[in-house]
Amino acid sequence: xxxxxxxxxxxxxxxxxxxxxxxxxxxxxxxxxxxxxxxxxxxxxxxxxxxxxxxxxxxxxxxxxxxxxxxxxxxxxxxxxxxxxxxxxxxxxxxxxxxxxxxxxxxxxxxxxxxxxxxxxxxxxxxxxxxxxxxxxxxxxxxxxxxxxxxxxxxxxxxxxxxxxxxxxxxxxxxxxxxxxxxxxxxxxxxxxxxxxxxxxxxxxxxxxxxxxxxxxxxxxxxxxxxxxxxxxxxxxxxxxxxxxxxxxxxxxxxxxxxxxxxxxxxxxxxxxxxxx
DNA sequence: AGTTGTGTTGAAGA
DNA sequence: ATCTTCAACACAAC
Numbered sequence: 001x002x003x004x005x006x007x008x009x010x011x012x013x014x015x016x017x018x019x020x021x022x023x024x025x026x027x028x029x030x031x032x033x034x035x036x037x038x039x040x041x042x043x044x045x046x047x048x049x050x051x052x053x054x055x056x057x058x059x060x061x062x063x064x065x066x067x068x069x070x071x072x073x074x075x076x077x078x079x080x081x082x083x084x085x086x087x088x089x090x091x092x093x094x095x096x097x098x099x100x101x102x103x104x105x106x107x108x109x110x111x112x113x114x115x116x117x118x119x120x121x122x123x124x125x126x127x128x129x130x131x132x133x134x135x136x137x138x139x140x141x142x143x144x145x146x147x148x149x150x151x152x153x154x155x156x157x158x159x160x161x162x163x164x165x166x167x168x169x170x171x172x173x174x175x176x177x178x179x180x181x182x183x184x185x186x187x188x189x190x191x192x193x194x195x196x197x198x199x200x201x202x203x204x205x206x207x208x209x210x211x212x213x214x215x216x217x218x219x220x221x222x223x224x225x226x227x228x229x230x231x232x233x234x235x236x237x238x239x240x241x242x243x244x245x246x247x248x249x250x251x252x253x254x255x256x257x258x259x260x261x262x263x264x265x266x267x268x269x270x271x272x273x274x275x276x277x
Numbered sequence: 278a279g280t281t282g283t284g285t286t287g288a289a290g291a
Numbered sequence: 292a293t294c295t296t297c298a299a300c301a302c303a304a305c
Contacts, residue, residue: 001284032299059285076285078301097301116300118285160294169286177284225284226303266296268283 001228002059002075004140004174005217006236010081011056013231014063014110017083021104022050023065027091030099033112035122045069045123046102058136058173068126071102073112079119082111083231094233115227137173140210141218145172147207154203158196162206163264165195172210178223178245181270183213185244190276191269192262216241244270 002010026043028034034042046065053064061081063071073081084094086107093101093111100112100121112121124132137153138145153171165171166180175183184191186209189202198206222228222236225246229235243253248261252272262269 003284006284074285076299077283078285114300115302116283118299167285223284227284265294 001077001176001225002079002222003176003179004056004059004214005179005220005238006222006228006230007056007059007061007075007174008218009221009230009236010075011054011061014054014061014081014083017231018051018104018108018110019054020051021106021108023047023102024105025103026100027103028100030117033100033114033117033119033121035120036124042121042123046071051104057133058139058169059176060133060136062129064126070124070126070129072120072122072124072132074120075114076116076118076120078115078227080111080113080227080229080233081231082113082229082233084109084111110231135170137169137171140172140174141214145211147204150207150210151203154195154198158194160195161191161264162189162193162195162198163191163269166210167267174214175210177267177269178225178242179213179217181245182243183209185271185276186213188276190273191264191271244272246270 023046026046031039049065049067049069051063051065055062059074061073065071082094086092086109088107095113097115098111098113099117102110138149157165163180163184166175166183187206189206217223217238220237221230223238224235225239244259247259247270250259252259252275255274257272257274259270260273
């Protein structure tokens with residue numbers, strides 16, 4: 001669910017909602033989300049710190065705090081960050097799947113809501129950020145991500161399927177199962193194609209569409225295929241214009257051929273067998 | 278009512 | 292090493 005466009009939407013919204021706020025407490029009924037230290041230490045580290053900046057790296061959300069601390073949030077499959085107002089003196093979650101709450105001043109709070117409880121929270125220090133993010137690949141929306149760069153990252157992976165590469169966070173960060181299928185449809189490339197078989201023209205088309213699809217999805221505030229919601233629990237808009245993802249048995253919007261679903265690395269993969277060569 | 282599939286990713290297994 | 296499979300968990304759809 002939350003891939004680059006969804007995480008970026010959340011980060012953009014959080015900047016407006018909780019930048020500069022002070023953390024006054026932390027509540028949880030699911031300690032397993034917390035990585036790196038025990039609950040008591042986690043609470044102690046957060047308490048009294050101010051949120052000074054909010055950023056995205058890949059699918060990670062970074063809340064930069066005072067004293068060189070960073071609260072690292074990963075939503076995995078069904079995580080949400082819900083910005084809500086607290087009823088004073090009551091632990092008030094707005095949904096039964098909220099398992100942690102970051103309590104802020106002005107009665108603001110950030111609920112970490114996660115149906116499947118795969119999401120994670122961790123506090124790191126700024127000196128360990130680079131190490132922690134070392135294996136995260138390039139941000140496909142950054143100017144540094146060029147066609148040349150894409151070609152370079154393809155070099156050593158000639159035998160792998162192109163869809164697998166798109167989803168590999170160590171190479172390009174932020175593309176997940178939904179956008180991988182959509183980008184490959186837009187680029188007219190079949191997902192199972194090996195990287196070595198791609199022509200220069202196809203790689204150029206792929207490059208162009210990685211940028212355009214992701215940008216469009218950010219503009220539309222992400223895809224709410226099932227669980228994804230923004231910080232105000234609202235759906236995105238990209239699901240309205242999905243071309244192939246989840247469209248098994250439906251007609252290809254470009255040529256009318258029936259969309260097929262295959263499994264690649266235990267992940268559903270959707271494509272048009274006529275448009276995508 | 279039991280089985281299957283689900284957007285992620287690290288850890289275990291081959 | 293590197294690639295594939297599994298597990299974490301809850302729920303909807305079949």
